[in-house]
Amino acid sequence: AANSLVISEWMNWLKTEIGFDGWRFDFVKGYAPSITKVYMENTSPDFAVGEKWDSLSYGPDGKPDANQDGHxxxxxxxVQAAGGAVAAFDFTTKGILQAAVxxxxxxLKDSNGKPPxxxxxxxxxxxxxxxxxxTGSTQRLWPFPSDKVMQGYES
Structure with a gap:
């Protein structure tokens, strides 16, 4: 609890003295969502996003399964365990778009006609x-097809 307080105080200093207005929580699988919730509640950022990157479900053909509801x-x-105010990078959509293009x-639609x-x-x-x-850039762990980037933004 003491560490959370110190970090929250530092984060608030970053907001008030340096001008930060939001947070990017990296590798959130490495700590409990309750930690993110504490930081969100104690700092009230204008915007915050977490990086929760898990693998999609894949079929025997190596392509993403049509149903990614689990992902x-x-x-x-x-998001809900972290208090509901934080956003999350939509890795599900990224993976589906890579196959769709x-x-x-x-x-591009799930069984209910909504974005999958x-x-x-x-x-x-x-x-x-x-x-x-x-995913892309220098590490290239899961790059979007370079010849389809504009199509990906249009989708």
Whole structure:
């Protein structure tokens, strides 16, 4: 509890003295959502987003399964356990888009006709993206097809 207080005080100093207005919580699988909740409650940022990157479900063909409810549900569970005010990077949508732009546009709707990613179940907390420093850029752990980036933004 003492460490949380010290970190919260430092975060508030970053807001008031330096001008920060939000937070990016990295690798949130490495600590309990209750920690994020404490920081959110004690600092009241204008915006905050967490990086919860899990693997999608894949079929035997190596492509994402049509149903990614478990993946996006895990993002929803994390957001709710973290207090509900923090957003999450929509890794579900990123993975689905990567397959969809390869000629599989049917993937862009779930069985209810909604977007199949996290944005389809909790849009106010979903931060969509094509690539970031982990997935693309220099690390290239899960890069979006370079010739399809503009199509990904249009989708």
């Amino acid at each position: 996006r549900g895990a993002l929803k569970d994390w 390869q000629g599989e546009l049917w993937r 990613g996290f944005i389809g179940i909790l849009p106010q907390n979903a931060v969509t993206f094509i690539d970031n420093h982990d």
